[in-house]
Amino acid sequence: MSDETELFTIGELARRTGLPVRTIRFWSDRGVLVPAGRSAGGYRLYDQAAVARLDLVRTLRELGLGLDTVGQVLRGRATVRDVAETHLRAVEAEIRTLQVRRAVLRRVVRQGSTTKEMRLMQELARMTAEERQRILDDYVRETFEGAGAEGPGAPIARAMRTLPANLPNDPTPEQEEAWVELVELLGDEDFRRRTREMAVAGARAAGGPPVLDPQRVGEHAAPAVRDGVSPRSPEGAVILGRIVDRDMPSADRLRLADTLETFTDRRVERYWQLLGVLNGHPPVPSQVPAMEWTIAALRAHV
Structure with missing residues (x-):
């Protein structure tokens, strides 16, 4: 029998691919790996194409794709490129979330925090970029409202609106810590009072x-x-x-x-x-x- 027509049991596939038998069986049960036939005893048999298919499934799974998504790729309902682009966006979003959490944890380890501060930082880490940006925009609007567009406090207002809601791509540890400290600073009531005082004084200066x-x-x-x-x-x-x-x-x-x-x-x-x-x-x-x-x-x- 040639390699093209040779059929394999799940155990033989496991030996050829290095995957556990239970994993191959689970993928087959989910319809990701379709058997080419069955033996006289009713056991599932797979052809040579199943070996290449298993390699692709393993690669996609290691990249974090769910079995349903993998099945769509294998059935031709989605291209690998389309799936990779979608998954890339998800991974990048997860990385940004982890970067925030790492920055928060580093700050706690470095200087210690009260229970209240830790709770605030935990809430910060869970926020989406849009939520963080909305908080910053609201702060700037409330602090500098009516303070004048040309007063000495105006540059602070304009610059505060540019505060990144996300960390830079591939941030340094210093940037991670700076981001957390900066958002904490904007939440400080005394800091808000002082920036408001500067803005109002600048608007009234004559x-x-x-x-x-x-x-x-x-x-x-x-x-x-x-x-x-x-x-x-x-x-x-x-x-x-x-x-x-x-x-x-x-x-x-x-x-x-x-x-x-x-x-x-x-x-x-x-x-x-x-x-x-x-x-x-x-x-x-x-x-x-x-x-x-x-x-x-x-x-x-x-």
């Missing part, structure tokens, strides 16, 4: 105080922070004179300090840093300590 050059702050105040120079010391007064006009009236200094304090917040800066991590931007050194030093110096030397 005849503001003298403009401060951020480059001078970085050039002079940052080294003062690094070297431990007190903003209230005589040396601090000298450094402040390199940042603002030495003849600036006291009222203007205090008004400038108040304005800078309104728009200076470590959590808001952290938001920008985290967004940069998600977008793959190089890290930017913190500017808040130098700005806080300048605010204290403005108030100390009036």
Whole structure:
């Protein structure tokens, strides 16, 4: 008998393919593997094509396809490409969900969490991308409503609307952690209050105080922070004179300090840093300590 007409029992198929007998029998019972005939004793017999068929079934099953889908492919009701495309989308969605869960778990392991925080992060991990995006959109709308499209708070509102609802493709561990921290930050009530305060202050600003050059702050105040120079010391007064006009009236200094304090917040800066991590931007050194030093110096030397 030639190989083309040779028939095999389930046991012989198992030896040829390396698959368990019970698996082949189960697939046959489900109609995925159709016998070519039966022996005199009533046992199912399979032809050579069944060997190739089993290889395809095993491959599709290892890729995660259900037996019903595999059956559609084998019966010609769907092409392998169509099924692969559909399954690829499902796998990618599952990967994104697992990435979120991994990020949440890493955050819990790294810094520990209260029961409430863990529950919130668990809810976050279960959310779909659309649900997360809707929460973010609602937050931005509520926080910045009526704050003015051109005020200093407007860029924060525009940027917050670009917060990714999903992690980047193939994210780094840093991006995973940044994503979780960023969404947590937007859920912080105090952070929401501060961003709202910035937006409203920007919308109402009129005849503001003298403009401060951020480059001078970085050039002079940052080294003062690094070297431990007190903003209230005589040396601090000298450094402040390199940042603002030495003849600036006291009222203007205090008004400038108040304005800078309104728009200076470590959590808001952290938001920008985290967004940069998600977008793959190089890290930017913190500017808040130098700005806080300048605010204290403005108030100390009036």
